[in-house]
Amino acid sequence: EAGVVQSPRYKIIEKKQPVAFWCNPISGHNTLYWYLQNLGQGPELLIRYENEEAVDDSQLPKDRFSAERLKGVDSTLKIQPAELGDSAVYLCASSVNDGNEQFFGPGTRLTVL
Amino acid sequence: EDQVTQSPEALRLQEGESSSLNCSYTVSGLRGLFWYRQDPGKGPEFLFTLYSAGEEKEKERLKATLTKKESFLHITAPKPEDSATYLCAVPPAFSGGYNKLIFGAGTRLAVHP
Numbered sequence: 439e440a441g442v443v444q445s446p447r448y449k450i451i452e453k454k455q456p457v458a459f460w461c462n463p464i465s466g467h468n469t470l471y472w473y474l475q476n477l478g479q480g481p482e483l484l485i486r487y488e489n490e491e492a493v494d495d496s497q498l499p500k501d502r503f504s505a506e507r508l509k510g511v512d513s514t515l516k517i518q519p520a521e522l523g524d525s526a527v528y529l530c531a532s533s534v535n536d537g538n539e540q541f542f543g544p545g546t547r548l549t550v551l
Numbered sequence: 552e553d554q555v556t557q558s559p560e561a562l563r564l565q566e567g568e569s570s571s572l573n574c575s576y577t578v579s580g581l582r583g584l585f586w587y588r589q590d591p592g593k594g595p596e597f598l599f600t601l602y603s604a605g606e607e608k609e610k611e612r613l614k615a616t617l618t619k620k621e622s623f624l625h626i627t628a629p630k631p632e633d634s635a636t637y638l639c640a641v642p643p644a645f646s647g648g649y650n651k652l653i654f655g656a657g658t659r660l661a662v663h664p
């Protein structure tokens with residue numbers, strides 16, 4: 439069974455540039471999560487989707503971050519414009535509806551210069 | 552405020568030297584506690600869920616226990632391949648389900664031959 443796929447794995451951009459991350463969850467998993475992980479810290483939830491609906495985006499900085507999951511399968515997280523403080527690892531995870539076990543992708547490491 | 556604190560931040564062991572990692576939490580009405588393992592450059596990987604005080608779960612050299620205030624991850628006779636960061640997480644109070652998790656900062660374990 440294929441795991442959660444994320445791309446790109448690494449991204450280096452100049453501040454104020456836009457950037458986008460893509461995630462394909464495990465087949466059959468209705469719930470998709472985007473997390474932010476800073477160095478030496480645990481993941482922090484940015485947004486959670488159940489199918490196409492964003493059911494928890496309370497921690498998403500909506501002035502610069504946006505996300506979509508148009509067909510209830512893969513998802514894109516965008517930052518525009520990026521700031522120096524956005525440098526981190528962006529993790530995508532998926533689960534069946536109860537969320538008891540979340541499966542994480544390898545993450546995208548973003549560096550903003 | 553719901554909070555998860557892990558200690559120690561880092562732990563160095565010799566191969567075969569047993570030890571324990573601690574996860575303390577301040578969440579009203581705990582409904583579950585999760586342990587994940589994270590290898591460098593990878594996303595977290597699910598290990599255990601504990602649902603109530605007194606519960607224990609084992610997997611190979613790992614055993615997780617839960618009390619009303621904290622959880623321990625006991626590592627018996629560790630091997631170098633057990634080296635990783637171990638994260639614990641809890642759902643916040645009144646969140647419903649397990650889809651929203653608060654992660655601790657993790658314990659970085661290094662096991663040397």
